[in-house]
Amino acid sequence: MIKYMLKDYESKLGTLLVDLNKLNNDVVTDINFAHVKRDYDHVFHDVDQHCIKIVNRKVRKLERDLNEYKNGIAYQPAHKLNYNTNNRFNRVDNVDNIDSPADGPRRSERLAQKSNSNARNGQQVFQFPPGRTNNRGPFYQQRSWVPRSVCSEPCPSGYRKAARVGQPICCFDCVPCSMGEITNQTDLDDCIKCSEFLWSDVKREKCLPKVIDFLAFEDxxxxxxxxxxxxxxxxxxxxxxxxxxxxxxxxxxxxxxxxxxxxxxxxxxxxxxxxxxxxxxxxxxxxxxxxxxxxxxxxxxxxxxxxxxxxxxxxxxxxxxxxxxxxxxxxxxxxxxxxxxxxxxxxxxxxxxxxxxxxxxxxxxxxxxxxxxxxxxxxxxxxxxxxxxxxxxxxxxxxxxxxxxxxxxxxxxxxxxxxxxxxxxxxxxxxxxxxxxxxxxxxxxxxxxxxxxxxxxxxxxxxxxxxxxxxxxxxxxxxxxxxxx
Structure with missing residues (x-):
C-alpha cells in the first residue's frame, strides 16, 4: 500500500520540483512558494508517517532555500536547475539522497542552516551522489557577491545619507558633506563637524589644521x-x-x-x-x-x-x-x-x-x-x-x-x-x-x-x-x- 502511495507521491513531487525550477527563472514571490507548499500539504494526506517525515524535510528545505534566495544567495544564471519527474529519494547512512539525471557535474553537499528552528544544526539534508553529472552545472552555486537588501548603494566616506521623501528608509541619496565637515566611515547618517582650528580636506574625509594667513613680506x-x-x-x-x-x-x-x-x-x-x-x-x-x-x-x-x-x-x-x-x-x-x-x-x-x-x-x-x-x-x-x-x-x-x-x-x-x-x-x-x-x-x-x-x-x-x-x-x-x- 505504501509503495503505491510513494509512487503517487513521486509523481506529484516531480511536478512540484518543476515549479521550483521556475523560481530560478521568474521573480520569487511569496505567492509562488505558497502554491508549492499547498501542493505538498496535499501529499501529507496520502502517505504514512514515515513518508511524511521525508516530505516535511523537503518542504523545510524549500523554505530555507527560498529564504536564502530572498536574503542574499542567488542562483547561478549560467547553471539553471533542471528538475524532471525522474527524481528518486533514498536514505543511506541517515542521509537523504536525490538521484536524478539532472544532478550537477560534481558531488555537492548542502548543510542545514540555523534559520529554521526545526532544522538539524550541522547535519546534511541532502547530497548529490558521486558520478552523477550534467553539463548544466550543479543544483546551485553561491556567488562571491551578495545582492543588496536596500535600493541604494552605501555612501562612501565624505558623504552622508539623505532620506528620499515618500520612499522606504532603505532608499536614500548620498550627499557630500559641507565645508568644515567630514565622514571617515561609510554609510553614515550625519557628517562630523571639524573643530574651530581644523578644516575638512577636499574629499571631506579628514580634518586638517587651518592655514594661518596674513599679508607677509614673503608673499x-x-x-x-x-x-x-x-x-x-x-x-x-x-x-x-x-x-x-x-x-x-x-x-x-x-x-x-x-x-x-x-x-x-x-x-x-x-x-x-x-x-x-x-x-x-x-x-x-x-x-x-x-x-x-x-x-x-x-x-x-x-x-x-x-x-x-x-x-x-x-x-x-x-x-x-x-x-x-x-x-x-x-x-x-x-x-x-x-x-x-x-x-x-x-x-x-x-x-x-x-x-x-x-x-x-x-x-x-x-x-x-x-x-x-x-x-x-x-x-x-x-x-x-x-x-x-x-x-x-x-x-x-x-x-x-x-x-x-x-x-x-x-x-x-x-x-x-x-x-x-x-x-x-x-x-x-x-x-x-x-x-x-x-x-x-x-x-x-x-x-x-x-x-x-x-x-x-x-x-x-x-x-x-x-x-x-x-x-x-x-x-x-x-x-x-x-x-x-
Whole structure:
C-alpha cells in the first residue's frame, strides 16, 4: 500500500520540483512558494508517517532555500536547475539522497542552516551522489557577491545619507558633506563637524589644521606692495634732493619752497607708512598703522591746501584795492593751515586710541579653511571718521584749486593741484566699496594700494612737471619765463 502511495507521491513531487525550477527563472514571490507548499500539504494526506517525515524535510528545505534566495544567495544564471519527474529519494547512512539525471557535474553537499528552528544544526539534508553529472552545472552555486537588501548603494566616506521623501528608509541619496565637515566611515547618517582650528580636506574625509594667513613680506603680493612703497619713497626723496639743490631757481621759489619741502617729506612718510600694514600683526603695529596713516596724510593734504590758499592770496594781492598785500610771503598763514588741519586729525586719533584701542585677532570665519591674523580696528566709526576728515580736507582743497585754475602763468600750479586732488578723491572713493567687499589679507592690500596710488598721484601731478623744467628745460627756469614778463 505504501509503495503505491510513494509512487503517487513521486509523481506529484516531480511536478512540484518543476515549479521550483521556475523560481530560478521568474521573480520569487511569496505567492509562488505558497502554491508549492499547498501542493505538498496535499501529499501529507496520502502517505504514512514515515513518508511524511521525508516530505516535511523537503518542504523545510524549500523554505530555507527560498529564504536564502530572498536574503542574499542567488542562483547561478549560467547553471539553471533542471528538475524532471525522474527524481528518486533514498536514505543511506541517515542521509537523504536525490538521484536524478539532472544532478550537477560534481558531488555537492548542502548543510542545514540555523534559520529554521526545526532544522538539524550541522547535519546534511541532502547530497548529490558521486558520478552523477550534467553539463548544466550543479543544483546551485553561491556567488562571491551578495545582492543588496536596500535600493541604494552605501555612501562612501565624505558623504552622508539623505532620506528620499515618500520612499522606504532603505532608499536614500548620498550627499557630500559641507565645508568644515567630514565622514571617515561609510554609510553614515550625519557628517562630523571639524573643530574651530581644523578644516575638512577636499574629499571631506579628514580634518586638517587651518592655514594661518596674513599679508607677509614673503608673499608675492606683500613683496610687490613693499617694493612699490620703497620705490615711491626713494623717488620722493630724490625729488626733495633736487629741490634742495636748485632751491635758488625761480621754479622752486615760485610758490613757497618751505611748503614744497614739507609736502615732499610727508609724501615720503605716506609711502613708508604702508610698510606697517605688511607683516604679522602685532599689538604695536595695530596700534600705530591707522593713526600714522591718518596723521601723515592730513599733513600732506594740509600742505597742498596751504599752497592753494597762497596762490589765491597772491593773485588777489595784485588788485589795487586789496588788503592782502601785506600777507604775501607771510609764513604764518601756511603754518597755521597745516597745524590747525593736522591737529583736528590728531585729536580724532587720540579719541580713537583711548576709547577703542586696535588689537590683533584671529579671524576664523571670513575665509573658509584659513585663520586670518589681522588687526581689529577697535571702532569702525572712528576709522571712518578719520577717513571722512581726510576726504573733507581733499574736497576743500579741490574746490579752492579749481577756482584758482585760471590764474596767471606764474601761478599755474593750481591746475596741477586740481588734477592731483581729483586723483586723490577718486582713489579713496573707489577704496571704500573695495575695502568693504574684500576679506582677509586682500583687505589690507586694498588699503595699501590706495595709499600708494594717492601718494603717487600727488607726487606726479605737482612735482614731476617742475622736475622736468629743472632737469631737462633749464632755459625755462628763468624769472622772465616764470613771471611772464
Amino acid at each position: 608675492s603680493l606683500g613683496a610687490s606692495l613693499a617694493g612699490l612703497a620703497v620705490v615711491g619713497s626713494f623717488v620722493t626723496v630724490s625729488v626733495l634732493c633736487i629741490f634742495v639743490k636748485f632751491q635758488d631757481t625761480p621754479v622752486v621759489k615760485a610758490n613757497n619752497q618751505e611748503l614744497s619741502y614739507i609736502l615732499l617729506i610727508s609724501l615720503t612718510l605716506c609711502f613708508l607708512c604702508s610698510l606697517i600694514f605688511i607683516g604679522h600683526p602685532m599689538r604695536t603695529t595695530c596700534l600705530l598703522r591707522q593713526p600714522a596713516f591718518g596723521i601723515v596724510f592730513s599733513v600732506c593734504i594740509s600742505s597742498v591746501l596751504a599752497k592753494t590758499v597762497i596762490v589765491v592770496i597772491a593773485f588777489n594781492a595784485t588788485k589795487p584795492s586789496s588788503n592782502l598785500k601785506n600777507r604775501v610771503g607771510s609764513r604764518k598763514i601756511p603754518s597755521s593751515i597745516i597745524v590747525s588741519s593736522s591737529m583736528l586729525q590728531i585729536i580724532i586719533c587720540i579719541i580713537w586710541l583711548s576709547s577703542a584701542t586696535p588689537y590683533p585677532q584671529n579671524n576664523m570665519n571670513s575665509v573658509p579653511g584659513k585663520i586670518i591674523t589681522e588687526c581689529n580696528e577697535g571702532s569702525a566709526v572712528m576709522f571712518y571718521c578719520m577717513l571722512g576728515y581726510l576726504g573733507l580736507l581733499a574736497g576743500i582743497c579741490f574746490v579752492v584749486a579749481f577756482l584758482a585754475r585760471n590764474l596767471p602763468d606764474r601761478f599755474n600750479e593750481a591746475k596741477y593741484i586740481t588734477f592731483s586732488m581729483f586723483v586723490f578723491i577718486s582713489v579713496w572713493l573707489s577704496f571704500i566699496p573695495a575695502y568693504l567687499s574684500t576679506r582677509g589679507k586682500n583687505t589690507i592690500a586694498v588699503e595699501i594700494f590706495a595709499i600708494l596710488t594717492s601718494s603717487a598721484g600727488l607726487l606726479v601731478c605737482i612735482f614731476i612737471p617742475k622736475c622736468y623744467i629743472i632737469l631737462l628745460r633749464p632755459d625755462m627756469n628763468l624769472k622772465e619765463k616764470v613771471t611772464g614778463k
